[in-house]
Amino acid sequence: MKDVQNADLRVRIGALTLENPIMPASGTFSEDLADVFDLDVLGAHVLKTIMHGTRAGNPTPRVCDLQSGMLNAIGIPSKGIDYFRDEMLPYWADFKAPLVVSISAHSYDEFARLCSEVSLAGVAAIEANISCPNIEANGNAFAMRPDTTHEVVTRLRAETDLPLWAKLTPNTGEPAEVALAAQAAGADALVVANTVLGMSVDIASRRPRLGNVMGGMSGPAIKPIALRMTYQCANAVDIPVIGCGGISTRDDVLEFLIAGAAAVQIGTATFQSPTAMARLITELESWMQEHGVASLDEIIGSIEAPNAGVFE
Ligand SMILES: Cc1cc2nc3c(=O)[nH]c(=O)nc-3n(C[C@H](O)[C@H](O)[C@H](O)COP(=O)(O)O)c2cc1C
Numbered sequence: 001m002k003d004v005q006n007a008d009l010r011v012r013i014g015a016l017t018l019e020n021p022i023m024p025a026s027g028t029f030s031e032d033l034a035d036v037f038d039l040d041v042l043g044a045h046v047l048k049t050i051m052h053g054t055r056a057g058n059p060t061p062r063v064c065d066l067q068s069g070m071l072n073a074i075g076i077p078s079k080g081i082d083y084f085r086d087e088m089l090p091y092w093a094d095f096k097a098p099l100v101v102s103i104s105a106h107s108y109d110e111f112a113r114l115c116s117e118v119s120l121a122g123v124a125a126i127e128a129n130i131s132c133p134n135i136e137a138n139g140n141a142f143a144m145r146p147d148t149t150h151e152v153v154t155r156l157r158a159e160t161d162l163p164l165w166a167k168l169t170p171n172t173g174e175p176a177e178v179a180l181a182a183q184a185a186g187a188d189a190l191v192v193a194n195t196v197l198g199m200s201v202d203i204a205s206r207r208p209r210l211g212n213v214m215g216g217m218s219g220p221a222i223k224p225i226a227l228r229m230t231y232q233c234a235n236a237v238d239i240p241v242i243g244c245g246g247i248s249t250r251d252d253v254l255e256f257l258i259a260g261a262a263a264v265q266i267g268t269a270t271f272q273s274p275t276a277m278a279r280l281i282t283e284l285e286s287w288m289q290e291h292g293v294a295s296l297d298e299i300i301g302s303i304e305a306p307n308a309g310v311f312e
Pocket residue numbers: 025026027028048049070072074076102129167193194195217218219220222244245246247265266267268269
């Protein structure tokens with residue numbers, strides 16, 4: 001085994017080099033975390049999805065606990081593009097880690113306009129949350145189908161020269177086809193994936209536990225789904241895949257990297273332990289030193305799979 005004193009945790013996501021592969025998942029990261037750890041240890045900063053105008057979000061209750069994770073139907077409350085440009089961007093400019101701005105919209109035109117407007121100095125990449133309802137496709141999320149994925153990513157690509165990441169939904173039955181469509185339309189990376197559609201009922205009141213009835217499941221319960229989809233997408237495309245879903249331990253991170261993820265995003269684990277991301281970076285580095293791994297290139301996509309992952 002090689003003697004590795006200084007393991008190299010850097011990863012490349014297209015044109016961007018990140019100091020390490022650990023970054024927050026959109027919607028689970030905020031300025032408050034700066035009180036508990038140095039946010040510049042992170043590979044990148046991914047902000048909560050913004051939409052163009054101001055929005056209140058969904059009716060309460062907006063979250064509920066599950067046995068191994070949580071359900072949320074926050075509904076993307078947004079203070080709009082002006083607040084982002086005037087208040088948020090200056091705050092994040094003081095950090096070294098690249099800033100990834102997550103955007104979303106319910107129509108192609110609105111999405112394209114927002115993409116153009118957030119393509120500002122200080123933004124390192126745009127993450128398109130295409131897992132949200134598209135009113136031009138009966139409310140189905142853009143990323144449910146290859147054609148709507150292709151259309152929206154093409155429209156976004158035309159509006160920005162910044163690296164463009166497409167965040168997919170695990171609720172599609174055609175993950176590889178959707179991933180290929182995003183790549184063909186010019187996405188620089190994929191984030192795999194958003195929450196799994198779920199529901200919970202309170203038997204005493206017989207009411208859904210979420211004000212929105214259905215919501216997005218996250219946390220350890222969805223890890224095998226996100227891992228499977230990361231593997232499928234990484235096999236299908238040439239652009240980097242960023243794994244996301246249920247990651248809370250160092251071994252979870254390694255599983256995603258081995259399955260083909262070039263980096264990972266951490267969401268619900270931060271709610272359980274606000275310093276989880278900082279811990280994962282330290283633990284990953286120690287693991288690399290202990291195992292003689294000098295660079296993550298030795299790990300990423302190193303899965304020994306007997307076939308391309310066909311399931312019958
Ligand atoms: C409370 C909450 C809010 C979220 N908000 C967003 C959001 O604004 N945009 C987005 O793309 N994903 C959002 N997500 C999804 C996460 O970014 C992530 O894809 C998902 O939670 C799976 O990762 P995890 O199991 O590590 O939490 C949210 C998740 C949670 C739990």
